[in-house]
Amino acid sequence: MTQSPAPPLPPPGERRRLRERGALTQDQVAAQIGVPVKTVRAWESGRTAPRGRKLEEYARLLAAFAEPGPGMTADRGTGRTETTEPLERQTSPDAEPSGAGPANGALTPPQAFDALYAFCAPALVRQAYLLTGRRALARESVERAFQLAWQRWPEVAQDRDPAGWVRAATYDYALSPWHRFRPSHRHGERPPADAADRALLDVLLRLPPPYRRTLLLHDGVGLGLPETAAETEASRRATAKRLLHAREAVAARLPELADPSGLHRRLTGLAAAERLPTTKPTTVRVNGERRARFWTRAAIAFTVAVIGATVLTLHTAPTRYRQPVPAGETVQGVPPKPAPGPLSYEQMILRDKLLSQEHNGPERLVPEAR
Known part of the structure; x- marks a missing residue:
């Protein structure tokens, strides 16, 4: 009896996404195959590749999550249940959707964007809700992130992990501190219906944003410590400390969640309990293009206004410097000008003396007879 050959092993960027689609952690995959956890991390990052029997088992495990069977699969990042439709199985912009695209099998940019949005958006909305506790802000964060991805689509399409780029x-947008100044944030958000979910969400929102993000990525989405550190732009040591402090804060309020696996299940259930619809990818692309055109025109108008103000200033400004006339000051020691009146005796003697002398000097020095 011959054994069927193992299916081909997907690329490194596809392996982690298939594992997340199957709702498995790296520890569970390592236990099923019989290898250390660090080996699974190396396989998913592409640093190493399995061989022999390990290759066959690992390829079959991933192929089971990629097959479009009639059942349902759970999203590891949010716990949502989704059907394995061909479009949602496209986890990379370079993948080919069934029944779509040109005849040569390559996806056009809009098709690749729509495939990425269909696969990532539902999970990201629930993750953003766990970060912010606000449903409208969660949907807005996902839409803004995909609008930014559409504006930089060549960069995102060539990225090794487009889903991680959008996440x-x-x-970043969901945890922006400027949201606190919005008028809509003055009013509270409707809490979850379940009391346990309300308690867990309250504990999450009390954590500092970096701790909350680290806890969600590691214990909620299932990323490893190196991947979490890279996505949060922190060192592994700082990421580990944030994760430990966040777990301690959660365990202090909710002792039953001291186990990371139990915390993962509760995060998954909390995210899956919320009905958060997403916008159509076509609408996101159109709104993103409109926003880009608006800000481009605003930047052009501002630049034209600055240039016009500069030209007007150069035209109306004086061409040479004129020293300003200082304000008058009182000079001390100058005798006051005498008022008109009769001459004194000394002045009459001086006048007679000057009139009697010969006039040899300039005319302006000759005294006139009054």
Whole structure:
């Protein structure tokens, strides 16, 4: 009896996404295959590749999550249940969707963007809700992140992990401190219906944003410590400390969640309990293009206004410097000008003396007879 050959091993960027689609952690994959956890991390990052029997088992495990069977699969990042439709199985912009695209099998940019959005957006909305506790802000964060991805699509399409690129942009926008000044944030958000979910969400929102993000990526999405550190732009040591402090804060309020696996299940259930619809990818692309055109025109108008103000200033400004006339000051020691009146005796003697002398000097020095 011959054994069927193992299916081909997907690329490194595809392996982690298939594992997340199957709702498995790296520890669970390592236990099934019989290898250390660091080996699974190396396989998913592309640093090493399995061989022999390990290759066959690992390839079959991933192929089971990639096959479009009639069942349902759970999203590891949010716990949502989704059907394995061909479009949602496209986890890379370079993948070919069934029944779409040109005849040569290559996806056009809009098709690749729509495939990425269909696969990532539902999970990202729920993750953003766990970060912010606000449903409208969660949907807005995902839309803004994908609008930014569409504006930089060549960069995103060539990235090794487009889903991670969009996830990082979503988290950055959702955790922006400027949202607290919005009028809509003055009113509270409707809490979850379940009391346990309300308690867990309250504990999450009390954590500092870096701790909250680290806890969600590691214990919620299932990323390893190196991947979490890279996405949060922190060192592994700082990421480990944030994760430990966040777990301690959660365990102090909710002792039943001291186990990371139990915390993962509760995060998954909390995210899956919320009904958060997403916008159509076509609408996101159109709104992103409109926003880009608006800000481009605004930048052009501002530049034209600055240039016009500069030209007007150069035209109306004086061409040479004129020293300003200082304000008058009182000079001391100058005798006051005498008022008109009769001459004194000494002045009459001086006048007679000057009139009697010969006039040899300039005319302006000759005294006139009064």
